[in-house]
Every structure is written in structure tokens, then in C-alpha cells.
Amino acid sequence: MTDDSHEVFAVCYASHSRKRSENYIFGDPHDELTSISYYVWVIKGPHGVFVVDTGFDEVAAKERGRKLLHPVGEGLKALGIEPDSVENVIATHMHWDHAGNYDLFPKARYHLQDTEMAYATGRCMCHPMLRIPFSERDVHAIVSKVFAYRCEFHDGAEELASGISVHKIGGHSKGLQCVRVKTKRGTVVLTSDCIHLYSHIDEGSVFPITYSVGDTLEGYKTIQKLASSRQHIVPGHDPEVLKLYPAAGPGLENWIVRLDVAPKT
Ligand SMILES: [Zn+2]
Ligand SMILES: [Zn+2]
DSSP: OOGGGOEEEEEEEEEEEEEGGGGSTTOOSSOOEEEEEEEEEEEEETTEEEEEOOBOOHHHHHHHTOEEOSOHHHHHHHTTOOGGGOOEEEOSOOOHHHHOOTTSOTTOEEEEEHHHHHHHHSGGGGSHHHHTTOOHHHHHHHHHHHHTTOEEEEOSEEEEETTEEEEEOOSSSTTOEEEEEEETTEEEEEEETTSSSHHHHHHTOOOSOOSOHHHHHHHHHHHHHHSSSGGGEEESSOTHHHHHSOBSSTTOTTTEEESSSOOOO
């Protein structure tokens, strides 16, 4: 297998209905009910399996009023992956909807940015407004992993394996990173929350939970350079992703899609 032979999947596990205006700083003139989707992502290739983010569980879903559709572990099993055999997890950032399920991968090493750990455990968490998207349980769990020698820290851009790299973007969360993967169709960027919805990058708008608006907007430019084209940019919460890409197999429609094949145009 060569570097560009990675298979990449988006595994949807939850959804949430909300007013469209809740998705943009300065609101949206078309204020109707819309939904956002929650995903984890999977990279399979010559270097094994990399799971990108760990999602949230039923307890957290109830606490925050979200609808869990398929537990994250079920999605991975549908792809033939046993969570307890996963060796690498990339934590794009520590927000509750990306960093829960912290016991699901007992053997994994967690890859995260220095800045995100400092942000999630430092003075900014003394501000209720900045703390909202973090769960104390998730942050304790990642600190425990540091002491168990299960965290690998990155600072900026770093290659984790040939054809898989992380890139610090910041903006939405101070140490947020995206993931760049080589595939047969070109270089795909899993943006996680660097770009929530296609409309954010297309219109230059910004999701309201944001540490730095300037870094978020600069991040859009960086991601456009990192990806082969706009069609290689995969936003972190857009329900359209499930419609644009083919199901990863029979029975997986509206649940798990292949991102290493071209989307519908
Ligand atoms: Zn986030
Ligand atoms: Zn998110």
C-alpha cells in the first residue's frame, strides 16, 4: 500500500435541531429551523487506523439536549474496527462534542496540540463563557492520559505517519487542529470545527463559539491551501456531507460515508 491509499470515513453519531441564526456570529436573515450533524472520522491505511475525535456518549447527549443516533463505538464496529484495538486517536480539540467517550479506546495514544491542553486546563477556563463547550470530565480524562504516558503533543504542523498530518489552526478553540490525509483522489482536509458548515467558508462567516475570529478566518485560507480543492474540504458539522458522499456500504446510508471518493457535484 502506498501513502495515498488511505480510506477516509465520516461516521455520523448525533444531530441537533436549532435556529439557523445560532450557527453564525451576527445571525442569519433566513431564520428557520435547521440541523447540524455530529461526526467522528476514521482514516484506514498502511499505518493502521487513526480515529479523529471521540464524540460524546448518551449521558452527555442527555445533559446537553442532543440526539444520539448511533453510539460512536457502533459506527466503528460497522467499519470492522474494534475500538479497544485502536492505537491512535487524533483529538482535534477538547470541546465536549469531540472529546467524550474517553474510555472507549483503552489502548490508544492521543495526539493533541500543546496549546489546546494549556487552554483547557489554564486561566481561560476561569471564564464561564469560554468554558461552556468544555466538560470537566473530559478534561480530567485527558490529564489522566498524560500521566499514563498516552498523550503525544504537537506544536503547529506535524506528520503523524506518511500521508497523515495535523495542522494547528486555532480560532474556534485556541489549540484546534485539522487533519490532512493523502488519498487517491487528492489531499483531503478533515477540518473538524475549523469549519463547521460549508456556508462558513463559502460566505466567510463564523460560528458563534470562537476564541479568535481573526484566527478562524485566517484558518479558512490555510485550509484552502492544505486541501487539493474545495471538494477536498470536509466541514465538521454539516449534514450535507452525508448527502454528498456515498455510503460506506449497504445499510450505512445517512450514517457512514466514504470521503476518499469524489463527492457529488
Ligand atoms: Zn468545537
Ligand atoms: Zn463541534
